[in-house]
Amino acid sequence: MTITIHGLARSRAIRNIWASEELGLAYIHNPLPHGPEGSRKPEFLAINPNGRVPAVEVDGMVLWESLAINLFLAKKAGGPLAPESxxxxxxxxxxxxxxxxxxxxxxxxxxxxxxxxxxxxxxxxxxxxxxxxxxxxxxxxxxxxxxxxxxxxxxxxxxxxxxxxxxxxxxxxxxxxxxxxxxxxxxxxxxxxxxxxxxxxxxxx
Amino acid sequence: MTITIHGLARSRAIRNIWASEELGLAYIHNPLPHGPEGSRKPEFLAINPNGRVPAVEVDGMVLWESLAINLFLAKKAGGPLAPESxxxxxxxxxxxxxxxxxxxxxxxxxxxxxxxxxxxxxxxxxxxxxxxxxxxxxxxxxxxxxxxxxxxxxxxxxxxxxxxxxxxxxxxxxxxxxxxxxxxxxxxxxxxxxxxxxxxxxxxx
CATH class of the missing domain: 1.20.1050.10 (Glutathione S-transferase Yfyf (Class Pi); Chain A, domain 2)
Structure with missing residues (x-):
């Protein structure tokens, strides 16, 4: 799995970093700031048209919404953090x-x-x-x-x-x-x- | 599956009724109103301590949060409305x-x-x-x-x-x-x- 987490550690991106660390998933961290030079610049709007961080790319699939991303990462990785049923x-x-x-x-x-x-x-x-x-x-x-x-x-x-x-x-x-x-x-x-x-x-x- | 949906049709319970109808799931509808005579009465707080509707009971398990309930119902029922992966x-x-x-x-x-x-x-x-x-x-x-x-x-x-x-x-x-x-x-x-x-x-x- 190739994971890129966009967003500053001081943004909600921290949630996805934490989940990745817990799940033992390797990730690239792109500390993209908020605003016109960051989350609302055209290159990033192509990734997340909402203009918000975090966005996470997982093997080419883009996900927004930090806590939904975490549910996905846990289920994808499996193990004790993931649902068993x-x-x-x-x-x-x-x-x-x-x-x-x-x-x-x-x-x-x-x-x-x-x-x-x-x-x-x-x-x-x-x-x-x-x-x-x-x-x-x-x-x-x-x-x-x-x-x-x-x-x-x-x-x-x-x-x-x-x-x-x-x-x-x-x-x-x-x-x-x-x-x-x-x-x-x-x-x-x-x-x-x-x-x-x-x-x-x-x-x- | 035995499903009981608590909440008036004019509340967010409508979302769970709609999902159940789409999924072909039989359900009991308890049109519980908001407030002290309804969602905040002691018998209901034992089901949902948040004092909110909807709450849905599925084979004895209680779930709150209308849209999370719908994700669960779809996955439980399977079929085209549910995720394939x-x-x-x-x-x-x-x-x-x-x-x-x-x-x-x-x-x-x-x-x-x-x-x-x-x-x-x-x-x-x-x-x-x-x-x-x-x-x-x-x-x-x-x-x-x-x-x-x-x-x-x-x-x-x-x-x-x-x-x-x-x-x-x-x-x-x-x-x-x-x-x-x-x-x-x-x-x-x-x-x-x-x-x-x-x-x-x-x-x-």
Missing amino acids: VEEDGLMTMWTMWAVTEVEAAALALLQNETMKPEDQRDAAVAAKSRETLKVPLSVLEGHLASHGGHLVGNRFTIADLNVASCVFYLRYSPILDDKPAVKAWYQAAMARPAARKTFALRGD | VEEDGLMTMWTMWAVTEVEAAALALLQNETMKPEDQRDAAVAAKSRETLKVPLSVLEGHLASHGGHLVGNRFTIADLNVASCVFYLRYSPILDDKPAVKAWYQAAMARPAARKTFALRGD
């Missing part, structure tokens, strides 16, 4: 979709308005709304992990854990996880994996 | 995820602020922003359909078309598709399918 595939896809619809946007908004932006540019109302939005999803995640041995699907670390942890990553500086011990332990265990440490070191932060 | 699976999952991240929220906001809300409650700025957000995705969809024989994956109607059309459904009253002939033809063909006609008649609108 159509049922596990369904649950891994469900958790991945859930992370996008219930967690990602609010977690990113919270990161920006609680931590990342200069203090005078933070919007306290957006932060508060994001905390409110995350209340149910984080309780659902806490309850599931606490009652399923600390993993999302199949009692082992899978691509579902990797995908959801990639979104919970936006909450890494937030006190919002302080009363979620199972989420915190699960997230820290995911990030302590050798492939995760190697990958996230590429961000340089 | 890991590659097709990857592309169908990609298009499904793309519809959620690039189309769904903006299309719904446009529907509400262009058509559904009483005129004096519509927010023209939200409608304008939604149109702007949809510009690139609808061009991407138009370009892909025009150059791929009117289908998203594999030169045939698949669960990817069904999932993406389920989101484009929110644009059904909007002039935004007027300059997108391939999208319009693809959407109308999807909605003209016998299973779609039977399904959407359940909405009663």
